Amino acid sequence: MDTDLLRTFLAVARHESFTAAAAELNLVQSTVTSRIKALEKALDARLLDRLPDGARLTDAGQRAVDHARTVLDAERRLIENTASTEPAGEVVVGAPESVCAYRLPKAVAALRRQHPGIAVHLIPAGTRETFQGVLEGRFGLGLILDRAAAPRPLSLLPVGTEPIELVAAPDHPSTREEMTWPKLAEHSYFLLEEGCGYSDEFVRELERHSPIRPRITRFGSIEAARSCAEAGLGLSVLPEVACADALRNHRLRALPHARPDAPLAFVLDERRWRSPAVDAITRTIAESFRTDR
Numbered sequence: 001m002d003t004d005l006l007r008t009f010l011a012v013a014r015h016e017s018f019t020a021a022a023a024e025l026n027l028v029q030s031t032v033t034s035r036i037k038a039l040e041k042a043l044d045a046r047l048l049d050r051l052p053d054g055a056r057l058t059d060a061g062q063r064a065v066d067h068a069r070t071v072l073d074a075e076r077r078l079i080e081n082t083a084s085t086e087p088a089g090e091v092v093v094g095a096p097e098s099v100c101a102y103r104l105p106k107a108v109a110a111l112r113r114q115h116p117g118i119a120v121h122l123i124p125a126g127t128r129e130t131f132q133g134v135l136e137g138r139f140g141l142g143l144i145l146d147r148a149a150a151p152r153p154l155s156l157l158p159v160g161t162e163p164i165e166l167v168a169a170p171d172h173p174s175t176r177e178e179m180t181w182p183k184l185a186e187h188s189y190f191l192l193e194e195g196c197g198y199s200d201e202f203v204r205e206l207e208r209h210s211p212i213r214p215r216i217t218r219f220g221s222i223e224a225a226r227s228c229a230e231a232g233l234g235l236s237v238l239p240e241v242a243c244a245d246a247l248r249n250h251r252l253r254a255l256p257h258a259r260p261d262a263p264l265a266f267v268l269d270e271r272r273w274r275s276p277a278v279d280a281i282t283r284t285i286a287e288s289f290r291t292d293r
Helices: 003-015 018-025 029-043 059-083 097-102 104-114 127-136 197-209 222-230 240-248 276-292
Strands: 048-051 054-057 089-095 118-124 141-145 154-162 164-168 188-192 215-219 236-239 262-269
Touching: 003 018, 003 029, 003 048, 003 054, 003 059, 018 029, 054 059, 059 089, 089 127, 089 276, 097 104, 097 118, 097 141, 097 222, 097 236, 097 240, 104 118, 104 276, 118 276, 127 141, 127 154, 127 262, 141 154, 141 197, 141 276, 154 276, 164 222, 164 240, 188 197, 188 222, 188 236, 197 236, 215 222, 222 236, 222 240, 236 240, 262 276
Parallel strands: 089 118, 089 141, 188 215
Antiparallel strands: 048 054, 141 262, 154 262, 164 236
8 A cells, every 4th residue: 555645644634624734745635635535445435524614534534543653653664674774764853942942952963963864853832732743643752841641642751850930020020029929910921822831830820829810921932922021021931941041141030939840751652663763862852951951
């Protein structure tokens, strides 16, 4: 069986759309349609219901998804074990934006020196998106900065902890007050978008301890959240590594309201074969994180 048919099927199943699958795979939509028809003919089963607003998996299609992933996993294992004795191949890594920006570049550079045959593609992703990406096989490896438990059959491999700071501009009123939870709720916040584990945890605590609904603006970028805090517009919750320069140069001040460190962990799918390239990446990232601390 042509494994391109399985890749196309999984893309349609993931997006529930022939159009979106074609865009992801850089194909024209007619090619996607013909591949799905060819796969359905080969399996003698209707895998997708075509609907006006997209496509939905049939019962047979739902059963086929895991089997398709297993076949593609076996294909990758055959290629990587046969082609070279050195770890090689492309690996997509889903990780928090702060980890992509501040922790992984050094690790990827070290990996490139040790294993030039490995190509790493970094995708900024929150916790839920990382779990989903690893489950669906879009990410060969995930990283989360969160206390969340991984859904089965995923597992977490601890890397370390990342200090988290509650910060504000030096002249912000919060730096002159004793910060109880009710007091904290009176201020504005600029945080990373929902799905960021340490930001979501702070918001839950804030809402649980105060009757006042806090004013929160969410961004997809750490730089945007940090810049708003530096401008004195409100407070932010950031990894220490992302605000270290601003703290050192007195553009921000850490408030004496202790934040728990956020655990950093790899996300792995126990059902899938772990390639030598993935093993090399996990080792290099873990070593880089330890030497960076």
